[in-house]
Amino acid sequence: MAQRTVGERQVSVMGLGCMPVSFPEHATDPERGIAVIHRALDLGITLLDTADIYAPSWDAMGHNERVVGQALRSYAGPANMGEVLVASKGGITRSPGEVWGRDASRDGLVAAAEASCEALGVDVIDLYQLHRPDPALTYAEQVRSLAAVRDAGLTRMIGLSNATLPELQVALDEVGGPADGGIVSVQNEFSPRFRGDAEVLEVCTEWGIAFLPWSPLGGAEQASTIGDRYAVFAEVGREVEATPHEVVLAWLTGLSPVMIPIPGASRPATVDSIVRAAAVQLTDEQVQRLSASVPEATSMYPEDQPRPRLR
Numbered sequence: 001m002a003q004r005t006v007g008e009r010q011v012s013v014m015g016l017g018c019m020p021v022s023f024p025e026h027a028t029d030p031e032r033g034i035a036v037i038h039r040a041l042d043l044g045i046t047l048l049d050t051a052d053i054y055a056p057s058w059d060a061m062g063h064n065e066r067v068v069g070q071a072l073r074s075y076a077g078p079a080n081m082g083e084v085l086v087a088s089k090g091g092i093t094r095s096p097g098e099v100w101g102r103d104a105s106r107d108g109l110v111a112a113a114e115a116s117c118e119a120l121g122v123d124v125i126d127l128y129q130l131h132r133p134d135p136a137l138t139y140a141e142q143v144r145s146l147a148a149v150r151d152a153g154l155t156r157m158i159g160l161s162n163a164t165l166p167e168l169q170v171a172l173d174e175v176g177g178p179a180d181g182g183i184v185s186v187q188n189e190f191s192p193r194f195r196g197d198a199e200v201l202e203v204c205t206e207w208g209i210a211f212l213p214w215s216p217l218g219g220a221e222q223a224s225t226i227g228d229r230y231a232v233f234a235e236v237g238r239e240v241e242a243t244p245h246e247v248v249l250a251w252l253t254g255l256s257p258v259m260i261p262i263p264g265a266s267r268p269a270t271v272d273s274i275v276r277a278a279a280v281q282l283t284d285e286q287v288q289r290l291s292a293s294v295p296e297a298t299s300m301y302p303e304d305q306p307r308p309r310l311r
């Protein structure tokens with residue numbers, strides 16, 4: 001599979017979003033999650049995205065990280081923990097009664113990263129991302145918390161998630177980009193359903209910061225009907241003999257050399273299609289036609305407003 005860059009590492013152009021295997025309907029069957037991840041490793045996927053909160057309930061935090069760790073340890077093929085880049089996230093909390101909150105304080109984020117190491121079964125995480133901003137702190141403070149996780153030796157690389165352009169700029173001012181040991185990745189929502197902030201993608205492209213579009217197919221509830229809702233993706237699919245889903249993933253990689261989609265999968269057969277998407281060749285005209293067909297839409301997380309103060 002074609003390779004792209006995350007910091008100092010090369011990874012497959014398609015990553016795997018591991019979240020769906022921890023949905024309540026799948027979490028009782030960890031073997032299913034392990035089978036999905038093993039299929040991805042078999043086919044050359046070397047970027048796995050997880051998070052501490054991907055769990056069927058608040059008291060099972062770390063569920064997804066435990067499945068990822070188990071899958072890597074039990075894998076009999078050539079890839080192993082050292083060759084696969086595992087990206088986790090912290091900064092969102094879940095408490096008794098399924099109360100969701102944020103904690104990107106220094107102590108909070110370091111404690112979350114320690115728990116993620118334990119759940120993954122590693123001493124150091126490859127890439128640790130600030131999941132969502134904490135409105136109680138300035139963004140600059142949160143970026144310093146993230147840097148403290150790195151400085152404590154709990155992660156090799158750091159990245160952002162759900163960051164606006166001004167927030168990304170503050171982070172680059174605080175810790176620099178990939179060449180400075182600073183921000184190596186931004187994971188924002190980006191799909192035909194929600195075309196993310198083009199300026200964030202531009203800055204990432206300019207700095208060589210990997211852009212990991214989350215819910216690239218619009219999320220689990222909408223993914224199956226993407227060809228019905230976005231007819232041009234189905235049309236181009238007929239032209240290149242690919243499914244609309246594969247065209248979406250190929251379109252994303254055609255938008256910038258830093259794009260590395262992380263589609264979610266709960267079935268090994270889905271992984272086969274994700275890997276087929278890596279081989280779909282689109283012309284510039286097709287990429288432009290697809291981009292022009294995508295409407296403006298709202299994020300599935302409007303509660304992220306208002307944003308924290310920057311400084």
Ligand SMILES: NC(=O)c1ccc[n+]([C@@H]2O[C@H](COP(=O)([O-])OP(=O)(O)OC[C@H]3O[C@@H](n4cnc5c(N)ncnc54)[C@H](OP(=O)(O)O)[C@@H]3O)[C@@H](O)[C@H]2O)c1
Pocket residue numbers: 016017018019020049050131161162187188213214215216217218219220221223224243245246262263264265266267270273274277
């Ligand atoms: N940073 C954040 O705030 C944030 C938020 C949401 C998600 N994420 C990350 O982004 C990842 C992806 O997002 P997501 O899982 O919400 O949504 P998604 O990738 O847009 O959609 C996932 C669904 O699409 C289906 N699918 C994937 N590839 C397909 C293909 N080639 N053909 C047909 N169907 C396909 C899967 O089906 P099956 O289940 O049948 O296999 C799955 O149900 C997550 O796993 C997570 O790692 C991050």
